[in-house]
Amino acid sequence: MSEQPPLMESGASCGFPSPAEQYTQGSLDLNSYLVKNPEATFFVRAVGDSMTGAGIRSGDILTVDRSLEPVDGSIVIACVDNEFTVKILRRNAGNIMLEAANSDYPPIILSDGMELRIFGVVTSCIHCF
Numbered sequence: 001m002s003e004q005p006p007l008m009e010s011g012a013s014c015g016f017p018s019p020a021e022q023y024t025q026g027s028l029d030l031n032s033y034l035v036k037n038p039e040a041t042f043f044v045r046a047v048g049d050s051m052t053g054a055g056i057r058s059g060d061i062l063t064v065d066r067s068l069e070p071v072d073g074s075i076v077i078a079c080v081d082n083e084f085t086v087k088i089l090r091r092n093a094g095n096i097m098l099e100a101a102n103s104d105y106p107p108i109i110l111s112d113g114m115e116l117r118i119f120g121v122v123t124s125c126i127h128c129f
């Protein structure tokens with residue numbers, strides 16, 4: 001198994017620079033922060049700009065947990081009529097809708113005959129530059 005990269009003990013100032021410290025806290029395994037249930041977790045890369053209002057940009061890597069029950073307001077990986085999408089799940093009075101986090105995109109309102117499968121709940125987002 002490969003060695004984990006080190007984690008600096010002190011944070012990095014996003015304002016004025018602070019004196020650099022050469023101390024590390026040990027290695028950092030991102031799985032320990034991002035994955036709660038390894039057997040039910042997968043990663044997927046986001047494509048497009050429909051979720052920018054939720055902080056998800058094209059190219060970001062999303063952590064998705066299939067073991068979580070999606071509730072109203074969950075960001076989910078869904079398949080609507082065989083097309084994958086990342087959207088906010090909305091449930092209201094028995095109706096289901098998938099909402100974008102960008103006002104340029106209309107919601108997907110599920111109607112009779114449409115097939116919806118939820119593949120999991122997004123639990124984190126890694127921004128990739």
